[in-house]
Amino acid sequence: MYKKEVETAMSTKDKSKDHNICVVIIPPTDKVRRLTVPVRFLKAAIAVGLVAILIFSSILISHGKLKAKYKAKVSEMDSLVEENKNLEEQIALVDEKSSEIQDKITELENLKRQLEKMAGINSSSRGTSLTDRNRSTSKESLRDVEALEKKLEAKEKEFKAFVEEIEERFEYLETVPDQWPAQGRLTSTFGSRRHPITRRTDFHWGIDIANSRGTSIYAAGKGKVVFSGYKSGYGRLIIIDHQNSYKSLYAHNSKLLVNVGDLVDKGQIIAKMGSTGRSTGTHLHFEIHYKGDPVDPLTILK
Ligand SMILES: [Zn+2]
Structure with a gap:
């Protein structure tokens, strides 16, 4: 019976402890102050603090994620810019090359015409002239240059055969007795x-x-x-x-x-x-x- 009373007393005592918490403040100069805070209020404050920490940390995490995403985007953009720059350089190179090829073809055509004239051959219909081709090649693609290179290759082949033919022609012309045999x-x-x-x-x-x-x-x-x-x-x-x-x-x-x-x-x-x-x-x-x-x-x- 006594034991039960003690337990009841203790629980009542505990219960009374649940309600308030006493904080004693001892300043160095002033009087000692006692601050009584209700436990419920403290619990609520802790809960609010925890929630605040949770929200803050989640904001921090998502901010970090966003930052990483932003960084990835920036580097992606950088590489795109670099790629574009490379592409532009390539286009410039392609333009230069196609212009060089065009010049070479024109040179070959002119040389051929001169040789034909020298050998007394009239064959304007021979081969295909590329000199009248549009020279504004600023937007020529690599494929166009490949096609041009193939054309040049074919042109050089044609020209080589032509040179062989013209050499034979010159050799023949050397044997034609058409030089005046004496002055007089x-x-x-x-x-x-x-x-x-x-x-x-x-x-x-x-x-x-x-x-x-x-x-x-x-x-x-x-x-x-x-x-x-x-x-x-x-x-x-x-x-x-x-x-x-x-x-x-x-x-x-x-x-x-x-x-x-x-x-x-x-x-x-x-x-x-x-x-x-x-x-x-x-x-x-x-x-x-x-x-x-x-x-x-x-x-x-x-
Ligand atoms: Zn005579």
């Missing part, structure tokens, strides 16, 4: 004439060029000497086979400077002018034969 006066042309010695009308199979004795006689074209010696009527004679169906003949020379079998270039001195054979004065009698038949040299000489 043209005293007789190809065709019917009254012969200066026989006084009979006959056919003159060449042209006569008169000048002083010893005047240089030049090979009219590149070829091989097939005759170098004396022949009745022609006197000291040279015959060159140009190995392209043409042969040229140089008569009445005073001196022969090349031998049978010699390879001569166009313009090479092969003899000296004279009046050997059936001749009335110092001159060169010059003939050109095409596929065995004499042709008028004035239609071939340039």
